[in-house]
Amino acid sequence: MCSIFGILGEYDLEKALRASDAMRHRGPHSSGYWAGERIFLAHNRLAIVDPSSASDQPIANERAVLVFNGEIYNYKELRDRLPYSFVTGGDTETVLAAYESERERFLEILDGMYALALYDRKREKLYLARDIFGKKPLFFFKDKSRFVFSSELRALFHFCDKRFCEDTLSSYLSFGSALCERTFYEGIYRIKPGTMLVVEKGSVREKESLFLREKETIKDENRAVGAVKSALFESVERRLQGQKPIAFLLSGGIDSSLIAAMASRLRGKIDTFTIGYEGYKKHDESPFAQMVSKTIRSDHRRVVYDKRLFLEGLERLFFALEEPLGDPASAPLEYLFSKISSQGFEVVLGGEGGDEIFLGYGRYREFADIEKAAGLKYKNWLRNYFKRHYSPNKEWEWYKRVFEGSWLFRGSSEIFTDLQKGFVLRRPVKDNDSLKFMECYIKRARNFKEPLKRYTVVDMGVRLSDLYLRKLDRVSMINSIEARTPMLDRNLAELALSIDGDLHLKGGSTKYILKKVAEEFLAPEILNRRKKGFSFPFMEWLLESGEFDRAIKINEGCDIFRREALNELKRQLKRRRFSMHGWLIYSFLVWFEREFM
Secondary structure, eight states: OEEEEEEEEOOOHHHHHHHHHTTGGGOBSEEEEEEOSSEEEEEEEOOOSSOSGGGOSSEEOSSEEEEEEEEETTHHHHHHHSOOOOOSSSSTHHHHHHHHHHGGGGGGGOOEEEEEEEEETTTTEEEEEEOTTOOSOOEEEEOSSEEEEESSHHHHTTTSOOOBOHHHHHHHHHHSSOOTTOOSBTTOEEOOTTEEEEEETTEEEEEEOOOOOOOSOBOOHHHHHHHHHHHHHHHHHHTTOSSSOEEEEOOSSHHHHHHHHHHHHHHSSOEEEEEEOTTOGGGOOHHHHHHHHHHHTOEEEEEEOOHHHHHHHHHHHHHHHOSOOSOTTHHHHHHHHHHHHHTTOOEEEOOTTHHHHTTOOTHHHHHHHHHGGGGOSSOHHHHHHHHHSOOSSHHHHHHHHHHHTOOOOOOTTOOSOHHHHHHHBSSOOOTTGGGGGGHHHHHHHTTOOSHHHHHHHHHIIIIIIIIIHHHHHHHHHTTTOEEEOTTOOHHHHHHHHHBOHHHHTGGGOSSHHHHHHHTTTSOHHHHTSOOOOSOOOHHHHHHHHTHHHHHHHHHHHHOOBOHHHHHHHHHHHHTTOOHHHHHHHHHHHHHHHHHHO
């Protein structure tokens, strides 16, 4: 894994090198750059596949120059079939070969995770792209003299001023992150997942290069189970490539446990890691991870996390995240990655994506039932009733959307409703304000007829790409670790979307098909345990330490939130309610103080 940076237009070489060097944690093994008259490309390398200097970047041929962050999992097949004279043994050069063969359609034959920049020297065109799930980040800004892109925001700040984008705060309160192309900084944007930008002669053209296709619906259980098992095995096997030792995250849940179990079948003895909480038994899932470890006979480590480590690690965490992110689990996960790194591992496999592609959220069924209310013949009275009788509860918001005909499902990670945002912010919030932030994901979801599939496609963007994968990239790369996610394989995801939604939720279960696959590998105690998120007493620790009071004090200086609303929120937090709302407020205000006060 790596960092990429570049400028198309005017640039100062020393300044450009300093900007790229600010991301050395993403690629500590080697650095390089390629400089033309009005083009500069730089790279910091974390060498995993073909760690020899032959695969250092930028890498070029007569046609193009490439800087690449990621892994191409089908690179061996591409090397065998593409008419190209390879000079390295790695996967990066296959991207150049794909471009030679396919030109602007070259992404269609790549199977992997990536953020890349390819400059066509003959056409003077710059191509920027992210993979279909958005596993790797890529930011850019444009002014009159140049177009600048980077893996992290910190490199761009060498060339532009920091200006707060107030509108993004509304997206963050709704979903825990800045969705789609938005960032918290005016004039700086991120490339959307599965999207390519073409930059030439001062113009920027966007095209959606990839997304998942809906295939023939599979309604037969045995066929679905067999196909998923085969596809997941292939996905895991491909992600075992490289010449570095691999660690596995093991939470004791189905997704990470199944991946570890399959890897142990393929590789034999593997190394697994989990996190535990001394004195907080209800949050500690490490006993389940230990149970899985015994079953698959892994070399297992339990990393202990506590209040002191949480508070001491917040500054490092916020540095790694760069922007506010609404997932407090990023704190223990960052610490876990730091311990994995200290033991010499540079590659980690985890279970991210299983809930999104295999319908792991029970609330999907609830939303499908609520959506049926849109078909009521006489619903005008209900629509008017809901408008007149406000409630801060999310259920009120959901029924109001149905009766007024607006888009119901806005992600299972939705935190503040639009009405709740109006209560807490000092500025007014329009009804259905959150819809504008997720337009790119709604557009994709409309291509699917079945409501359950529309929900999971929305969650692939809102919850997975813009929250969980963003978190995973930041906390792994600050520790110079490449994180791979076998559940998020393009072929596997398309297969999962082709399975009838009711089959995924058969018998009142969630992830029914994946659980049937897992029966061969995991004990019933793991398969049948109640689903539990990666939780820990973060809000209890923030309140006890005075950190939340610190956030309230910061707000007195910027006056973004209503003071009475924050005081009421604190009272609710002490009653152990609205903890996610509290985390969003806290982490935003701490970030805002650091950046703008």
